[in-house]
Amino acid sequence: MWASLRADIRMVFERDPAAIHTAQVLLFTPGLHAVWTYRLAHCCWRSGWWLPAYAVSSLARWLTGVEIHPGATIGARLFIDHGMGVVIGETAEIGDDVTLYHGVTLGGVSQERAKRHPTVESGVVIGAGAKVLGPVRVGRDARIGANAVVTRDVPPGVVVVGVPARPVQQRPQAMPPEVPHSALPDLICEQLEALQLRLNAVEQELAALKPKRSGCDRLN
DSSP states (O other): OHHHHHHHHHHHHHHOTTOOOHHHHHHHOHHHHHHHHHHHHHHHHHTTOHHHHHHHHHHHHHHHSOEEOTTOEEOTTOEESSOTTOEEOTTOEEOSSOEEOTTOEEEOOOOSSSOOSOEEOTTOEEOTTOEEESSOEEOTTOEEOTTOEEOSOBOTTEEEETTTTEEEEEOOTTSOSSOOGGGSOOHHHHHHHHHHHHHHHHHHHHHHHHHHHHHHHHHO
């Protein structure tokens, strides 16, 4: 238990450059508080103490702004940066060393009492505001850009962005764990630029046809 707590604290120092002191991390890191209270709630849940589990989970949501269902399955060293607005559903499964930024939702799209939330494998980073919906699988070391909406499986090591999310590149091994938002392409902008180029080409073709059209009119 103590080894796990120490690993969580080290994880904050590794992934948050604003972390400067152990006391600061312990007292003022809501993502860490949310993970620790989830561990307690999950222990109650597995023991069949559902009301205490919900009570602990609700208290954590009130204190941290992070809502984690006590039935979710979460691996070691989950890092929730900033914390506010993160939602993790009941049947969600999260591997080790996953990073979630604020506003992330691991949600369901079904009312059935079955596997209805995402599976996020180890090493995944999910950017701020992203939504991963349904029983999809996000492969190991994948990256999900900010505000993306993921409704299909994401292969391991792939970067996805957009609404709906689409792969934009295979993540190089040398890429740092953070989502390189400044380096990610804007899919909507690229599509608009391609449409503008096509429109310019059509206008040039029409302009070239006008003299021929005028000659035909004079002959008639």
